[in-house]
Each structure stands twice: as structure tokens, then as C-alpha cells.
Amino acid sequence: MNTAKRAAQLLSTQNIRSLFDSVEAFLFDCDGVIWKGDKLIDGVSQTLDWLRSKGKKLVFVTNNSLKSRIQYAKKFHSLGISVAEDEILSSSFAAAMYLKVNNFPQEKKVYVIGGEGILAELQLAGYTGLGGPEDGEKRVELKPNSLFEHDKSVGAVVVGIDPHINYYKLQYGTLCIRENPGCLFIATNRDAVGHMTDLQEWPGAGSMVAAMCSSTEREPIVVGKPSTFMMDFLLQKFHINTSKMCMVGDRLDTDILFGQNAGCKTLLVLSGVTTQTTLQDPSNSVQPDYYTSQVSDLLHLLGP
Amino acid sequence: MNTAKRAAQLLSTQNIRSLFDSVEAFLFDCDGVIWKGDKLIDGVSQTLDWLRSKGKKLVFVTNNSLKSRIQYAKKFHSLGISVAEDEILSSSFAAAMYLKVNNFPQEKKVYVIGGEGILAELQLAGYTGLGGPEDGEKRVELKPNSLFEHDKSVGAVVVGIDPHINYYKLQYGTLCIRENPGCLFIATNRDAVGHMTDLQEWPGAGSMVAAMCSSTEREPIVVGKPSTFMMDFLLQKFHINTSKMCMVGDRLDTDILFGQNAGCKTLLVLSGVTTQTTLQDPSNSVQPDYYTSQVSDLLHLLGP
Known part of the structure; x- marks a missing residue:
């Protein structure tokens, strides 16, 4: 054949x-x-x-899930191009829509390894996001008798490109997926690299997603291309x-x-x-x- | 069969x-x-x-590559167990030995995503290591016209468990592997999780290695179990x-x-x-x- x-x-x-x-x-x-x-x-x-x-x-x-659809529309305008919000489909929006069309309960929380755009889209869809840029400066303590706590009401972890990736976020997301019953593992996308700056390619969301696949021994639902x-x-x-x-x-x-x-x-x-x-x-x-x-x-x- | x-x-x-x-x-x-x-x-x-x-x-x-053999011998002693350095084989030691037995040139440098143990073993073997814990607090600047520079004399990137993993290190290691001709990609190991503390499992070296596999689209040489x-x-x-x-x-x-x-x-x-x-x-x-x-x-x- x-x-x-x-x-x-x-x-x-x-x-x-x-x-x-x-x-x-x-x-x-x-x-x-x-x-x-x-x-x-x-x-x-x-x-x-x-x-x-x-x-x-x-x-x-x-x-690219770093921005929400509203933020992308603003970026287009700042570059002199007129684009309406509903002409834009971003993987940040797709992650929130995946939860919506699958009737993800509003009382459950969503842990985010990624940028502001995912949190903004989750909020627009009526969900409570945790993590994201806010956890970028958090450090882990690797000490005896010290337990790393996570929120048991997290029902989904969304992973996208994260220039502030750290061990705290990897452990937080891993614990949610491994220990919270039925917790979803959603990847915005798995791009290997992307033009985070005009002059160079940088590791893409694929790096953060792969790190989480390794620690959870799970494969994600991919909502982006x-x-x-x-x-x-x-x-x-x-x-x-x-x-x-x-x-x-x-x-x-x-x-x-x-x-x-x-x-x-x-x-x-x-x-x-x-x-x-x-x-x-x-x-x-x-x-x-x-x-x-x-x-x-x-x-x-x-x-x- | x-x-x-x-x-x-x-x-x-x-x-x-x-x-x-x-x-x-x-x-x-x-x-x-x-x-x-x-x-x-x-x-x-x-x-x-x-x-x-x-x-x-x-x-x-x-x-676990966080410590060198000497540091592991000290840990055994601090726990009341007498173990000689040459009764210990660590993946940090294995990474340095891999370079040695393959006649890696002394004038080339080694970029480390991982802990002090890898740098210590590289030094004992006569090599110059870069990165490791020192790069743990470095941040990236995602600005127009700004070029992220890397050392062109790096001939190997060694990746192990890294509780201080960040985007700076991922980009540094990725650029070395993608742009320095013949640059080796060595993984100490690919453990999914490990007992970084007594009470909990944490993401293992597998997470850092998987992140680098994604961005480089390469598979590493694994020297550990x-x-x-x-x-x-x-x-x-x-x-x-x-x-x-x-x-x-x-x-x-x-x-x-x-x-x-x-x-x-x-x-x-x-x-x-x-x-x-x-x-x-x-x-x-x-x-x-x-x-x-x-x-x-x-x-x-x-x-x-």
C-alpha cells in the first residue's frame, strides 16, 4: 500500500x-x-x-497560550493590524473551552503551568485558576518531615509554554494529577520550539508537557494544533x-x-x-x- | 513465541x-x-x-546525580554507615566517566542541567563544567533584538535531576545541542520520580531529560540505570x-x-x-x- x-x-x-x-x-x-x-x-x-x-x-x-484572545487582539492592534477577538483562536482559549464543553464542574479548580493567557481564558469561562506566573518565584524545600501540600479540589492541570517553569510547579501539577481522583491533564500544545523572540527559537510548550508526562507517567489531552x-x-x-x-x-x-x-x-x-x-x-x-x-x-x- | x-x-x-x-x-x-x-x-x-x-x-x-561519590560517602557516614568512596557508583560519576572513556577533549566545556554532584565529578575527571546550581537564579529576557548567547566551546550537555530547573537552563542546553557541532547530549538517568524527601515522591531526572528531548528533538545517551x-x-x-x-x-x-x-x-x-x-x-x-x-x-x- x-x-x-x-x-x-x-x-x-x-x-x-x-x-x-x-x-x-x-x-x-x-x-x-x-x-x-x-x-x-x-x-x-x-x-x-x-x-x-x-x-x-x-x-x-x-x-501560543501566553496570551488570551483579548490580549492577542490588542497585540494585533499594537502592530497596526485590525483583528476582532472572535477571529482569533488560541490554545489558551481552547483549554478553557475543552473544560466547558466537557461540563467540568465550576467548583473544581484548575492548576496552570503556563502564562497569564490561560488564567484569563479560564476566568472568562467561569473557572478558578491557580498557579501560572504567580508560582514562578516559588521555591521548594527538600527537608525531612516537610510535606509539599497541594489543593485537593484541583480537577484539571493545564500545561502550556512557561518561561517561568520551576520545580515547584512541576511537583504541584504532578501531585494533582497523581493524587486527585479523576484529575484531567490538558496540554495547550506540544510545539518543540517557538520564536519567543524575533532572533531565536526557544523551547516550546512541548518541553513543559514532556516534563509532566515523565513525572506523571500519563499522556495529556492536547487541545491546540x-x-x-x-x-x-x-x-x-x-x-x-x-x-x-x-x-x-x-x-x-x-x-x-x-x-x-x-x-x-x-x-x-x-x-x-x-x-x-x-x-x-x-x-x-x-x-x-x-x-x-x-x-x-x-x-x-x-x-x- | x-x-x-x-x-x-x-x-x-x-x-x-x-x-x-x-x-x-x-x-x-x-x-x-x-x-x-x-x-x-x-x-x-x-x-x-x-x-x-x-x-x-x-x-x-x-x-541520583545531585551528589558526587565523595559527597555520597559523607552522607553514608552521617547516617552512621561506613562506606568507601569506591563502593559507590553514582550517575554523576558515570557522566564524567562516559566523557573520559570516550576521550572527550579537555579543552571543550560541559554544560550541566543538574546538581553540584555532576560538576564535582567533572572537575575530578579534569573537565570544565558550566551551569548547574549557579544558573538556578538566572532569568531570560524575551525582548526584540536581544540575543541569548551561549558558549560555542561547549561540547557536551549533561542533564540530571535539577530542583532549580528554569527556562534559562533549558534554552542554554538546547542552543548548545542544536548549534554546537557534534555536541553530546548525556542524561544521568530518566527516573520518572524519586524520594527527594522522606514523605513524598518528586519529579525525577526524567522530567528534565524529557523537556530537553522535546526542544532538541534528540535522544540522549543514558549513563545511569x-x-x-x-x-x-x-x-x-x-x-x-x-x-x-x-x-x-x-x-x-x-x-x-x-x-x-x-x-x-x-x-x-x-x-x-x-x-x-x-x-x-x-x-x-x-x-x-x-x-x-x-x-x-x-x-x-x-x-x-
């Missing part, structure tokens, strides 16, 4: 028209696609304006067949796989973590439909 | 004599076997004295056939597997992280030759 995917096509003036005409909504990853750290990637603003002027719907789907959990919210909003969507991203194992899992067309941009060498390496099994250097190529290949 | 192992036998007055008579050296794990945190487990001291009086060789093989790398040093000292050794430990996936990988007899004690339920669960594929509640049972079943 031959399961090999057709190799990705370089986006060109020859093939872009058929992609463009068949797509009603473009789904964009953010880090490495729209921006790197706090710097907008060249030509993004003009390209998004032009796509809107051509009647395309735009959605921004990010695995490549899981299609977020697609349900998108379909509620747009009522567009996923075959008329194109997922644009810089990561093969999250963005492109997410698009393929959901039945979207897929476009890899080389402005983030994936190089052309990685894409074309024989060991890579994830082939997008198309690839190009950056988002603004859409405008340059087709625009005025 | 039937590959099922015979189920472990409970150690008893009926079967202990044949084990005892066939064994010339007892290899003991430390955490959960000799002590929990800084508390000696009941009856250990008398049992070790009695084993020595019967002419048995004793060796202590620990995956269940790898038999440390066995070579033991054989140099004792010249005893491994079939005449008995590995005594509390972990199936490190201690017992190490013993089995090396061809030793194996005895699981239930005084640490493994319960009888876990041992006898159908999903457990690692069966020691014998199991018993604690080390002092050796004395009680056979002694005066």
Missing part, C-alpha cells in the same frame, strides 16, 4: 489562482507567520488587507466547508498536520521554524499542498 | 538460602532502598553490617561474574532492568516507589527474581 503524500508544490504564478479561487477562508498561524516575537514579518499587513478586500475570511489560530478541537469553534462561526479553507503555517507537525487533519488545503511558509531542507528531507512525512517563503508572496504573486 | 517472564517470588525462609549462597556481591540502589530523602530506612545499618560479616561485597549504585555503562567500573573493581551479583532496588524500570541487562540476580524492595500492586499488574513486563518489603528482610529471614 502506497501511503506517500505528493511532494509539496512551490507556490507560483502558475498554481496560485486555483488555490486562491477555491478558498473562502485563510487560517493563519501567528508565530513565524504573522510575526516573530514582537516584530511583524514584512508585508503581512498589506497582504491581510488585500485578502479582506477580495472577500476572504481571515482567522488566526495560534498554539494538530488536534482539531479548535476547528469546531471555527465551523460554528463560519459555516464554511473545511475544503474551502487554507491553513497557512510554519510548522509541519502542528499547523500543516492540523490543516490536513481537518480537511483543509495547506500552505507552509518558510518564515518560521521550518527550512526548505527540513521540508524536503526524506525523513519528513508531512507534505503541505504548497509552500512559499512568506505570507506576502500571496499578494506578490496575485496582487496589483 | 512466549516471552513472558516468570512472576517474581516473594522472598521467604524457603528460597532465601539459595539466593544468599549464590551471591558474592550485593548491589544496592540508595533512594527508597537505603534511605528516603535524609532518613535511613529501618534496619538497613544492621543488615549491611551483617552482610559484610558474612563476607559479601557491597556496592551502592545510585541514579538501566544502562549497564556503570557495570564496567564495577567489574574492574571486583572481577566477579555478574551472575554472582544481586541487584537490590525499588524501581522496576531502572534498578531491576539494570540488573537483568547485566545478567545479575534481582531483588525488588517495596520500600520505595514500587507497590506490590504495580509489580503484579498485568501491564508490568519487568519481573525481578524476588521481591520483599525492605532490605532488613535479608537479615530477618536468615540472620541470628
